[in-house]
Amino acid sequence: MSRLIVTDYTFPTLEVEQRRLTPLGIAVEGVKAGERAELLAKLPTADFVLTQFAKLDAEAIDRMEKARVIVRYGIGVDNVDLEAAKRRGIPVCNVPDYCIDEVADHTLALVLSATRRVVENANFVSGGKWGLPVPVTDMRCLKSMTVGVVGFGRIGREVASRLSNFKCRLLVSDPAAKAADVEEAGCELTSLENLLVNSDLVTLHCPAIPATRHLINFDTLDAMKPGAILVNVARGNIVDTSAMYEALKSGKLGFAALDVFDPEPPAPDHPALALKNVILHSHIASASDEAVLKLRSDAAAIVALCNEGQPLPNIVNGVTGPARFAAMAVS
């Protein structure tokens, strides 16, 4: 029997994974969120690792004496030390396409919440009041706005496509995007600097990598239009939380609509949560029944392929050879 360790899963049971993998002779075993010591103790016996948000840093990866693959239950791989896995010859795979429409829809929900003040108005009415909950100047119409999309990958493109129906001007910044693709989508490719200076609303869809850590910081917030709106469904640490808090407090940033935060979860008394011009969701943009099922089936399918020695899809750390041989070569 080989062994799959599943870290910090949030599903009620591991039935989907077990149904797929137990008949292949793979025992599926979960480790609850936060049980770092238990995880470290179990990793040396893992043939395969499936992880949700648990930190798989060099210390954890160096314990993977025989792991043949690390699969991320999701798109972002920022909780996995990709270089440490590469040094041990362990391929890291993600599931890149399970929730693109959900996240794009959720982004639009946040964009419209910010421009049409959906949450404040509902709270206003349930508090027994009637009328405009904010000055009329805070009620915005997308058609007269310029929206900046940072990151034109799978999600950013779907967000731009949805936004184009609202007839706003769309700017895109992405170091890998081709101008022709961006133009075909009805958007203008530009630098981040130009996007920030010209956008009334900026929405983030780039990965959390060293180059994007605190991409939105005191300086870049300063460069943004007074009263601009920030939407973040990507990763919390792309934004410097303290800088965002100060900008929201001063009104330099008009509104922030967030699905992600740094840190997650925030302390219940985090001062940003008390601000009237912030809405924070609990990292749920990917959620739908179909998406979760696809995520789990696709993740289990990668483990099954690895078990059969087949080529793996969606490798994000460049390790393509037979994992065990590479691992043995470096140890």
Ligand SMILES: NC(=O)C1=CN([C@@H]2O[C@H](COP(=O)(O)OP(=O)(O)OC[C@H]3O[C@@H](n4cnc5c(N)ncnc54)[C@H](O)[C@@H]3O)[C@@H](O)[C@H]2O)C=CC1
């Ligand atoms: N809130 C949530 O539940 C979810 C959040 N996400 C986050 O969304 C991110 C994006 O997802 P996808 O679009 O599927 O990824 P993707 O890999 O298809 O696209 C990311 C794009 O960002 C671009 N990029 C890289 N560095 C950049 C920079 N400095 N400035 C601008 N663009 C840059 C890349 O060139 C690429 O085109 C994920 O990495 C993940 O962290 C993904 C799924 C769910």
Ligand SMILES: O=C(O)C(=O)COP(=O)(O)O
């Ligand atoms: O929220 C979830 O269920 C996720 O796994 C989202 O992770 P991702 O943002 O896809 O990397």
